[in-house]
Amino acid sequence: MTVSLKDVAQKAGVSVATASRALADHPRISEATKQRVRQAAAELGYMPSAIARSLVKQETRTLGVVTTTVTDPYAAELVRAVEDAAGAAGYTLLLLTSHNLPRREVAAIRALQERRVDGIIVISPRGVEHYPDILAHVTVPLVLVNHTLDHPRVRSVMADNRQGARLAVEYLVDLGYRRVAFIGGPTTSRSARERLHGYTEALRAMELPLDSRLMFPGQGRAEDGRRALLAMLDITPPPDAVLCYNDLTAYGILAQAWALGVRVPDDLAVIGFDNIPFSELTAPPLTTVAQPTEAMGHTAVALLLRWRRGEAVDTVHFDCTLVERATA
Amino acid sequence: MTVSLKDVAQKAGVSVATASRALADHPRISEATKQRVRQAAAELGYMPSAIARSLVKQETRTLGVVTTTVTDPYAAELVRAVEDAAGAAGYTLLLLTSHNLPRREVAAIRALQERRVDGIIVISPRGVEHYPDILAHVTVPLVLVNHTLDHPRVRSVMADNRQGARLAVEYLVDLGYRRVAFIGGPTTSRSARERLHGYTEALRAMELPLDSRLMFPGQGRAEDGRRALLAMLDITPPPDAVLCYNDLTAYGILAQAWALGVRVPDDLAVIGFDNIPFSELTAPPLTTVAQPTEAMGHTAVALLLRWRRGEAVDTVHFDCTLVERATA
DNA sequence: AAGCTTTGTGCAATCGTTTGCGCAACTTCG
DNA sequence: CGAAGTTGCGCAAACGATTGCACAAAGCTT
Numbered sequence: 001m002t003v004s005l006k007d008v009a010q011k012a013g014v015s016v017a018t019a020s021r022a023l024a025d026h027p028r029i030s031e032a033t034k035q036r037v038r039q040a041a042a043e044l045g046y047m048p049s050a051i052a053r054s055l056v057k058q059e060t061r062t063l064g065v066v067t068t069t070v071t072d073p074y075a076a077e078l079v080r081a082v083e084d085a086a087g088a089a090g091y092t093l094l095l096l097t098s099h100n101l102p103r104r105e106v107a108a109i110r111a112l113q114e115r116r117v118d119g120i121i122v123i124s125p126r127g128v129e130h131y132p133d134i135l136a137h138v139t140v141p142l143v144l145v146n147h148t149l150d151h152p153r154v155r156s157v158m159a160d161n162r163q164g165a166r167l168a169v170e171y172l173v174d175l176g177y178r179r180v181a182f183i184g185g186p187t188t189s190r191s192a193r194e195r196l197h198g199y200t201e202a203l204r205a206m207e208l209p210l211d212s213r214l215m216f217p218g219q220g221r222a223e224d225g226r227r228a229l230l231a232m233l234d235i236t237p238p239p240d241a242v243l244c245y246n247d248l249t250a251y252g253i254l255a256q257a258w259a260l261g262v263r264v265p266d267d268l269a270v271i272g273f274d275n276i277p278f279s280e281l282t283a284p285p286l287t288t289v290a291q292p293t294e295a296m297g298h299t300a301v302a303l304l305l306r307w308r309r310g311e312a313v314d315t316v317h318f319d320c321t322l323v324e325r326a327t328a
Numbered sequence: 329m330t331v332s333l334k335d336v337a338q339k340a341g342v343s344v345a346t347a348s349r350a351l352a353d354h355p356r357i358s359e360a361t362k363q364r365v366r367q368a369a370a371e372l373g374y375m376p377s378a379i380a381r382s383l384v385k386q387e388t389r390t391l392g393v394v395t396t397t398v399t400d401p402y403a404a405e406l407v408r409a410v411e412d413a414a415g416a417a418g419y420t421l422l423l424l425t426s427h428n429l430p431r432r433e434v435a436a437i438r439a440l441q442e443r444r445v446d447g448i449i450v451i452s453p454r455g456v457e458h459y460p461d462i463l464a465h466v467t468v469p470l471v472l473v474n475h476t477l478d479h480p481r482v483r484s485v486m487a488d489n490r491q492g493a494r495l496a497v498e499y500l501v502d503l504g505y506r507r508v509a510f511i512g513g514p515t516t517s518r519s520a521r522e523r524l525h526g527y528t529e530a531l532r533a534m535e536l537p538l539d540s541r542l543m544f545p546g547q548g549r550a551e552d553g554r555r556a557l558l559a560m561l562d563i564t565p566p567p568d569a570v571l572c573y574n575d576l577t578a579y580g581i582l583a584q585a586w587a588l589g590v591r592v593p594d595d596l597a598v599i600g601f602d603n604i605p606f607s608e609l610t611a612p613p614l615t616t617v618a619q620p621t622e623a624m625g626h627t628a629v630a631l632l633l634r635w636r637r638g639e640a641v642d643t644v645h646f647d648c649t650l651v652e653r654a655t656a
Numbered sequence: 657a658a659g660c661t662t663t664g665t666g667c668a669a670t671c672g673t674t675t676g677c678g679c680a681a682c683t684t685c686g
Numbered sequence: 687c688g689a690a691g692t693t694g695c696g697c698a699a700a701c702g703a704t705t706g707c708a709c710a711a712a713g714c715t716t
Binding site for chain 1: 376380383398443586612
Binding site: 332333334344345348349352376377378379380381382383384385 | 702703704705
């Protein structure tokens, strides 16, 4: 069916070994032979089998990526950065999604290992508590983005979520807001916990009271923002500002506020988290905390690649920055 | 390093062949042996090599996907649908992006073929004019989403872009708008040409004049919308409504309109295309034309899988629908 | 008890590459 | 002119699975 090296060799009148070396531009093959082999390969439309090559070389030049879902703009941004960096290094991406389910995440890691990827990147892991079990047998290096795990075969790329949340709260308080609410993210998400931590920490540092009625649960969906805004209006006095787990949640607030005639930021200041590409396009554009996703994605694959080469690599941390726009 | 079937066989005291059959639950292997082999495999943490299996089985259970970029919400939505359908059928995705460059797209198809994927899905193809060359040697079935090509190894999943654009224009005209502008997409994109076609067709059908000054170029970016709005204001009389190539472009308009104090839809009605998840979250929510992305993604995978099974498959068409919200 | 079927297992080929090693033929050099 | 080195190529063994075929042992039939 598909043409193999054997066919090329035959057509060029050489052995398979010679054909292989000719195409690899091996120095011990005469220029004349190389020409003939290349010619034959071109005429037959030969495409080497990466499968067979992987088997003998014991490397697939493929990186596994598991993410929650590509429809999350933040995750998509990271996937893009990872794909760019990987592509530049000649690697291809095998993509699996967990849909926020720890079980699926673990299954994905297993599937990637069976496919013998050269490294795995997990974006916003959801099931690290199960990792020790599978890691006992998984031999491929793992890089976690937005989580850490103390294990010899695991490294991390982290954004300092606590610092980012602190930044946002301090900014709000500096602007004069006093009753700052917080809408949280999935409890399985480490960054959600850290952002909450940064929020409480900042309030304490600025000697403002910590009011548990001002802390709302959420899953990082727009829906959570909508619901939270409704709940907020029942509180007296209501909060005058809110920090959201992510931009999507913030947009839930904004959409509901628009529907209800609540003015932003006059009645309520809103700050998001992640600086998704969209956040500068909305009316009003969203004030939000940004992570250096580009750098984080590149770093994740750089870690993996250097690690493979035998270099010692270490977990990397990045700072968040505040992007001042029009909702606070 | 990694444990192979040989190790499992050894530990269980059987041949490699028997071990293989035991794990595959072959009927001619005794229950006792199966137990022993499974036990050994579990203890050693054996993970079968998909690479080796692919080589002999001549199938990889992997689908190749090439898309422009995952950060485009519309593309992301399709990728998600494809991933869902593929995953449900036990297939994994190899993802490559073209960044809208025909060269990269063709290179991606080649790379996927070398990796011997069982089928390739190209989302919004950009370089079909080069396909005939590579298709001469590519033997894997191809499914194009949003483009067609008459070739025995190519099928398509199409949304009726012309009909969608017509729908939008008719809606605007019914609402009383008379000077309807259009912002186009990349000229390499087939859907862009079709949407333009639908736009002109509708105007002609409704006996409205076709004014070339009301047709703006674009690349599907927010930037294009911003620029177009600026240009529109120089025209007298200015357009009172605009149909955009996609939602991103529409948001460019909205952002610029907000900055300039142009009221939407009072001063200018805006309709987008694609119904990205975000479009219902903005203030105001965007009126837009929707494609059944979920169904399209599933269909793309289904086509490929049925095709592999030897069934005859044919290109599938889907209708667009108008999602009425608050910008028109 | 001989023949036939069923059951359980192993041998060895195969998939398509890469690569260590051997071996001619040809060069070079003392 | 013989020894040593160089150049160019092929043989065959991996890599890690699957699978057709052979075959021995056991069970069943008559």
